[in-house]
Amino acid sequence: MSVIFPSLNWFEELRNRFNSNQRDNQVGVGTCDALVGVACGEKLFTVQFEAFECTNVMELEDESALENTDFYLELHPNDWKDMIINIKENNGAGLSFTLNTLDLELSDGLAKSWTEDQYRQDLFFRFNQTFQYFFDASADVETVFEEMDIA
Amino acid sequence: MTISKEELDLAPAVREFGEDNNLDLSWLDTRGEWGVRAEPSKRGLTLGDIQLGSYGEPGDHSDNMTGRPRGARARNDAYRVGGYKIRSKADIWLSNAHVLYEESLQRQWSSATDVPWNTIKPLPDDIERAQCQLATFLTEVEFVAAEVPGRWLAATTPDYFEPRMFLISQVMDESRHLDVFRKRAFANGGGLMQRPNVTTSGTVGSIDLSNDFTEMSSRLHITGEGSVLTIFRMGELMAYNEAEKTIYRLAAQDEARHVAFGVMHLRYLAETEPERKEEIHCYLDEGEGALVAGNQNPASRDTAQSEALAILLGGGEKNFDEGYRKLMAVRKRQAREYVQRVRSAGFGERFENGRANQELLAYTR
Ligand SMILES: [Fe+2]
Ligand SMILES: [Fe+2]
Numbered sequence: 001m002s003v004i005f006p007s008l009n010w011f012e013e014l015r016n017r018f019n020s021n022q023r024d025n026q027v028g029v030g031t032c033d034a035l036v037g038v039a040c041g042e043k044l045f046t047v048q049f050e051a052f053e054c055t056n057v058m059e060l061e062d063e064s065a066l067e068n069t070d071f072y073l074e075l076h077p078n079d080w081k082d083m084i085i086n087i088k089e090n091n092g093a094g095l096s097f098t099l100n101t102l103d104l105e106l107s108d109g110l111a112k113s114w115t116e117d118q119y120r121q122d123l124f125f126r127f128n129q130t131f132q133y134f135f136d137a138s139a140d141v142e143t144v145f146e147e148m149d150i151a
Numbered sequence: 152m153t154i155s156k157e158e159l160d161l162a163p164a165v166r167e168f169g170e171d172n173n174l175d176l177s178w179l180d181t182r183g184e185w186g187v188r189a190e191p192s193k194r195g196l197t198l199g200d201i202q203l204g205s206y207g208e209p210g211d212h213s214d215n216m217t218g219r220p221r222g223a224r225a226r227n228d229a230y231r232v233g234g235y236k237i238r239s240k241a242d243i244w245l246s247n248a249h250v251l252y253e254e255s256l257q258r259q260w261s262s263a264t265d266v267p268w269n270t271i272k273p274l275p276d277d278i279e280r281a282q283c284q285l286a287t288f289l290t291e292v293e294f295v296a297a298e299v300p301g302r303w304l305a306a307t308t309p310d311y312f313e314p315r316m317f318l319i320s321q322v323m324d325e326s327r328h329l330d331v332f333r334k335r336a337f338a339n340g341g342g343l344m345q346r347p348n349v350t351t352s353g354t355v356g357s358i359d360l361s362n363d364f365t366e367m368s369s370r371l372h373i374t375g376e377g378s379v380l381t382i383f384r385m386g387e388l389m390a391y392n393e394a395e396k397t398i399y400r401l402a403a404q405d406e407a408r409h410v411a412f413g414v415m416h417l418r419y420l421a422e423t424e425p426e427r428k429e430e431i432h433c434y435l436d437e438g439e440g441a442l443v444a445g446n447q448n449p450a451s452r453d454t455a456q457s458e459a460l461a462i463l464l465g466g467g468e469k470n471f472d473e474g475y476r477k478l479m480a481v482r483k484r485q486a487r488e489y490v491q492r493v494r495s496a497g498f499g500e501r502f503e504n505g506r507a508n509q510e511l512l513a514y515t516r
Contacts, residue, residue, distance in 0.1 A: 027265045028401045030257025031194045051193040095396060100403065104388045104481060118491030119414050125380060125407035126254070128400060 002142040005084060006040040006077075010143065011047060011057035017137040018054050032130040034123045037072025037114075039063070040080050047134070049127070054134065070120040071111045073099070079106065081145050084138055092136040099124075099132055183222045198249035198313060211423075213238040213310035221310045235308040241424045242364050243303075245415035248313035251408055255320035258408075260401050262331035270393040271339050277468040278391065283341035284459040285386070289332040291346055292379065296409075297325035299359050299371055306364075317412055324405040331398050338394070347455060357437075365420055365427070366434050372413020374438030377492060380406040381485040382460075385478075389463040414496045421497030432501055435493065439508035442489065486514035 003010045032049040037060075044060035046069060066072050075083070079102070086097040095101070103110035103124075113121040124131070169176040189201045202208065206222035215221075215238075217229040237243050274282070300318040307315040336343050358375060361367035383406055386399035421428055457478065458471075464481075465474025489511070490502055501507045 027397075028258050028260045028404060030254060095390060095393070098387065098396065098400065100384055100387045100400060104384060104484070107480070109484070113491075116491050117495050118488055119411065119418075119495040121488075121491070122407050122411060122414075125384070125403055126411060128404055128407075129258075132400070 002144045004146050005080065005143045006038075006043040006045070006146065008045065008057065008059045010138075010141065011038070011045055013141045014134060014137050015047070015054040015057050017140050018134050026133070028129040029133065030130075032127040034070045034127055035068060036131065037066045037069035039066070039072055039074035041077045049130065049134075066114045069114060070123045071113050073110050074108075074112055075102065075106070075110060083135070084143055084145075087136055087139050088143070091139045093132065099135065100128060181224050183224050194253070197253050199253075202249065209240060209310040211240045213240075213308040215308050215310050218309055221312060233305075233308065235306060237303065237307040237311065237364055240311065241420050241427075243307060243311050243314045243416070244423075245314060245412065245419045247415055248317045248412065251412055251415075252313060252317045252320055255317065255324065255405075255408055258404055259323070260327070262327055262334055262398075265401070266331065266334075266397050267393045268334075268338055271395070272392065274339060274391055275467060277462055278466075279339060279341045280344065281459040281462040282339075282391075282395070283336050284344045284455055285382075285463070286332040286336040287344045288347045288456045288459075289382070290329055290336070290343070293325045293329035293332065295356075295359070296371070296376070296379075297322045297329065299367060300325075302359070303364055303367065314412075314416070321409055321412070324409070328402050328405070331402065335395070335398060345455070365416065365431065368413050368416050369431060369434040370438055372409055373417065373435070373492065373496070374442055374489070376406055376409045376413070377489050378442060378485060380410055381481060381488070385460060385464065385481050388481075389460075410492070414492055417496035417498065428498065431498065432506065435498060435501065436506070436508070439511050442486075443508060443510045443514075483514050486511055490515055 003013050031051045033051070034049045036047045036049065038045040038047060044063055044066065046056075046058045046060060046065070047054060048056040048058075060066070083093070083097050083102065087093050090097075093099070096105070099110060111121060111124040165179075166176060168174075184205045187203050187206065189196060189203060192200055209221055213235070216231045216233050216235060217225075218232050219225055219229065273279075301322050304315060304318055304322075307318075309315075333343075358367060358370040361370060380403060383399045383403035387396055387403060390396040390399060417431065420431065461471050461474035461478050462468055463474065464477040465471055490507075493499060494502065502512070
């Protein structure tokens with residue numbers, strides 16, 4: 001069954017797959033406690049990680065709610081699409097599409113902080129492998145992309 | 152939770168047996184707080200879960216010179232086995248050393264088996280040499296990074312064991328970093344290059360001359376490892392295969408933990424001993440000077456390492472200029488992250504009052 005990106009449904013699919021332990025790529029991970037925002041065009045979400053699980057995903061009404069996140073990941077919708085397609089093709093992000101690479105490659109970066117608290121933004125680095133596995137789990141999801149009105 | 156005296160007297164039969172057989176059972180009554188029952192949380196049974204009652208948070212000063220475990224009953228005839236210099240809490244404490252320690256244990260990895268070494272294939276000569284130059288530099292840096300915290304282990308009272316144990320985990324991390332970069336140098340037909348002329352001398356060498364823990368931590372964890380974190384992130388960006396990608400990504404996770412320790416320690420110190428802030432600003436003055444001078448920071452300029460990075464980032468010698476431009480973009484990030492980290496640690500005033508290094512600030516714009 002295909003799922004639209006970006007949508008709450010898509011993140012719920014990811015959460016279920018991430019929590020299911022079916023993917024056996026668990027090197028360098030451990031407990032992870034972080035509230036991560038995701039911004040794709042007008043659509044905003046939060047992904048809550050607690051201990052060994054992704055415990056909650058939510059869609060946000062208003063971008064000021066990003067204030068509560070430790071950091072948020074923001075990409076142009078086309079860049080999200082490229083990343084997700086690459087993950088699907090490689091069964092996990094290829095050399096040019098890991099979260100860290102996108103963060104450094106794109107001029108505006110990927111991981112951002114609403115509060116400019118670097119200690120909290122550094123969670124992106126501390127738990128990077130966990131977040132990578134989370135998005136890599138999308139390799140198992142049939143994603144279709146919402147045609148967005150992109151300026 | 153504590154159990155009543157009646158409940159405690161759980162061994163009447165043993166006592167009777169002892170009296171009948173002339174045994175000294177006085178040790179049964181000498182103990183710390185009793186009846187403690189720690190419950191595992193969804194993270195397992197963590198150090199945080201056993202910070203209970205009198206075993207929990209230690210006092211602001213420690214007179215423990217005998218290696219007595221925190222909360223255990225003292226023994227008057229114990230030898231003074233520990234010459235612990237760190238016996239003031241603010242000297243080493245942070246609110247979450249126990250969390251970072253558990254995080255470190257969980258996120259350990261093996262350079263032998265967790266890196267897909269077979270994905271390394273022959274590379275153009277200039278790229279291989281640049282990888283090997285960087286690996287040579289990092290092998291030496293990691294040696295220092297293990298040595299420095301190692302010196303403070305035996306100097307720390309057992310009452311402050313959480314930060315002490317975090318430092319032990321850091322020594323392990325740095326050992327693994329040393330070994331993984333050494334392995335990378337030998338994995339693809341290259342080898343070690345000339346040792347850098349700047350690593351263990353100059354500013355990096357001076358980290359180890361620190362006589363005060365916070366002085367050391369501000370230099371090692373904040374300025375030093377903050378920039379090493381950037382290098383690892385760049386390493387991941389410019390990796391030519393899954394093996395390098397994995398090495399740098401996992402090393403960056405470790406490095407971010409070390410940086411987090413430094414930020415949280417500085418924050419604790421700023422909150423509990425604000426009278427020391429001026430002194431800490433002096434260490435940051437020196438650290439910022441080093442960040443722009445280039446001798447501890449390969450993301451700076453005109454060192455063998457920065458040229459190696461530019462070659463790797465550009466994709467070869469002929470694209471050096473493009474690589475250098477990328478390097479400068481990353482350097483801007485590095486400077487911004489440093490500024491925000493120092494703010495988060497409670498020393499942000501230096502960026503408002505003109506004290507911060509202006510050249511460094513120029514990189515953030
Ligand atoms: Fe290291
Ligand atoms: Fe480190």
